[in-house]
Amino acid sequence: MAKHTSLPPLAADMSSPEKSHQQQTPKAQFSPKRRSLDRKWYITTIAALLTSCYVIIFISGTPRGGPAVRERVLSNPGGWSHILGGLISMTIGPFQFLITFNKQPPAIHRWLGRIYMAAVAAGGVGSLSLCVTTVAYPAGAWGFAALGAVWLATAALGWQAARRQNYARHREWMMRNFVLTYAAVMLRWQLPLLLWWGYSVVEALTITGFSCWVPNVVFMEWWIGRGEKERME
Template sequence: MTRLIEPVRTAPLATAPGRAGSRVAWTFVLLTALAVGAYSAVPYFTVSLRELAGDDVGLAPTYAETSPFVQAALYVHIAGSAVALVLGALQFWRGLRTRAPKVHRWLGRIYLAGVAVGAVGGLIIAPSSPAGYVGFFGFSALAVLWLATAWRAYRAIRRRDIAGHQAWMIRNYALTYAGVMLRVWLPLLLLAPLLLGLPWEFDEAFANAYAAVPFLCWLPNLVFAEWLIRRRGLPSYRLPLARA
């Protein structure tokens, strides 16, 4: 039976971008991960959810009146996602992998645990998303793919498939980085009507912007991740050619 997708190896690792460019890109990812992790997570663990809702901070107004179970899932999601966002960036630090492989492995275990609890928490809070059905389907799909790619990365390293592990970790962290891209796309979409010379009203503009980010925050990330995987010569996927 013909498979829907089949692995393909592309150009050798020698075609990867220069080390200087890679270091700049990695530094940017790490700094944005630290900034967003601190900005989005710290307030929830320093002030009560009801107080944050009164100040109209983040998701607090949406979840302040939900059940204790959903609120607990929100905190689990925030904590797990913040841990994964920061530690995931460190996992791509070449020096850490080569000079301290044990630290790399332990950080990887903590990262995967963060992904697991963050994704499960995300699935629980998705039905209450302020983006309605789009938020439910977009964020639920993100959580499921987040779990699936983490599992594939774990299975690959257990089989000592280093190249496969690296490819799945790139895909997985591209989904983790949705936490950053959501906060990049939201203000851009919010200001888009002003740039286009259209009538602008904050509540309407915010609702329209937030209706797009549940998918926009992670789909382009996966496309870029697959391009990066092929560029680095890691196991990628492609649709097979039609066969007689």
């Protein structure tokens, strides 16, 4: 198999977890570019963890304005699978990228990766079952179904690449996968904003069926493509 080297700047020096852990130099760790990426990681992680906290509140109590949604989601096994799988993957996901900064042992990366993959599998399958009972219009239901399907597919491709020890390809697929996990963050601020703008719950859910994840995918493809362009220059 030909070696694939399309990587964003964040991962340009990482062909495998082991090599990344060994090859990073102090100069690379403390460069302005590296510090900038660290800040982006912190911002992303804080937003993800805040969303995880919201999910815990959603499970343990009644979110403001959302008792009917909570009852619908948590009244069937698929809802629980989606909520718990999403909670675990959202919490673990950001820390898997610490290996990029040489701050995570490869063994921990692998074990957390297995937990993350299991969580995505549970969350993705559960999300597909919830699409049947969503109050969004059919277009929105199809949007959420597509999100669940692509979420599962990117995880499977990332897992396959790791098993083949194609770590560059693995990283790309997992970056794509995490921006789909991150759709939960986007949904949490887009939905209230649309309701504030005057859209009904049905209309807002239909819009977010696409807006919470499609822009994420477009951005990540641009990011990965930019990394390939920089490596070729």
